[in-house]
Amino acid sequence: MLMLSLIGIGCGDPQQLTQAAIGAINAADLILIPRKGTAKSDLAELRRSICADVLTSARTRIAEFDLPVRDADDPDYRKGVDDWHDAVAAVWSREIANHLGGEGRVALMIWGDPSLYDSSLRIARRLDPLPAIEVIPGITSIQALCAAHALPLNEIGEPFLVTTGRLLRENGWPAGVDTIVVMLDGGAAFQTLDPEGLQIWWGAYLGMPDQIIMAGELAEIGHRIVAARREARERHGWIMDSYILRR
Template sequence: MLTLSLIGIGCGDPEQLTRAAVQAINAADLILIPRKGSAKSDLADLRRTICADVLTNQTTRIAEFDLPVRDAGEADYHKGVDDWHEAVAAAWSRTIASQLGDDGKVALLIWGDPSLYDSSLRIARRLDPLPDIEVVPGITSIQALCAAHALPLNDIGEPFLVTTGRRLREGGWPQGVDTVVVMLDGGTAFQSLDPSGLHIWWGAYLGMPDQIAMSGVLAEIGPRIVAARQDAREWHGWIMDSYILKRRP
């Protein structure tokens, strides 16, 4: 029987690992580390660092593999994502079959938590053979962002919405909420909004040594965030960021 553990590892700081995550890492027969190209080698390096810090099981093996790249030029967004998930599942299956066969315990270290804006669970259900899937929750980028700014996410008795940069850009400010969390923004979708009355709390590389956090009135701080984001992306070759917008009178 094949078991796949999706282990939330937080946002890059090994101190964010839970005791359950450490136990799950050491219970694995095989740990998979995806490589996303030289521009994102930091992500694989951090996974290696986590394993070096907490892996004490001498029999656990580590296997690295190249992660397929999504075709960003696909006109049908959902089809492009679906095709990419299929390719990723095939890469997982090949690596597991060559390293472990169809019996044993496999682990994948997932940024943040496997349940929030992460496709690992959907991809795992495409594997052949289908494994028994278990999830170890982790600290999300939303939690790390709020902590970086010492910010309570919700206002008293009020809802908030978690969305993507693409949907914010295409649909504008969502109806019925005054707090919006924006993730997976390939650009700076907040620039598409009327900044009047909006405040922003932005963070990049949360939990990592190069963490950046900026906040303020959107009309004033927005251009500085755009410039800082561009500089950081050029320096690292990649960026992972998220932000919270609140509408104030």
């Protein structure tokens, strides 16, 4: 049978690997490493470094491949994402067939938050043939963000909400909560809010050597975050950031 292991590797710090993740990496017959273009080459390098550090199985093969790019200009957001997932699944299926065939264990190391926004499980369920799927959980960027700021996420007895930059920009502050976590924000959507009375805890490249964190009153540091974010994107060619807002 064919088994696919989706292995959470945290947000960039190899020391965040769990023993379960190390075991799953070494149990694999094939490890697939996606390349996301030169702008995100350090993500592929992170996976290579993890293999160099913890992979001891001589029989495990490593194959790299280029990921399709999502059409960010598609006016139908959901259709654009579905089309992209289909394209990624086709590439996964092709690489598995070329390097492993229909039997064995294939692994993908998942960076970031597979439970929230990585979509690896949605893609995995489109593979042909459909493999058995296991998930090895890892540190999420929400955990890393809270740890970086030594911050408890929720107030005592109070809920919080995880949302996206797109929804925050389109709909404003969600009703019924005073704490929100914002992810997948390509354009600093907090700028669309009235900053008075809001605190922000922001972080980029969490767990990586280039980690940046900033915190304070949004009215006072919002512009500094925007500037730091712009400079970091220009330097690296990409940015993945998240933040917590509280009122």
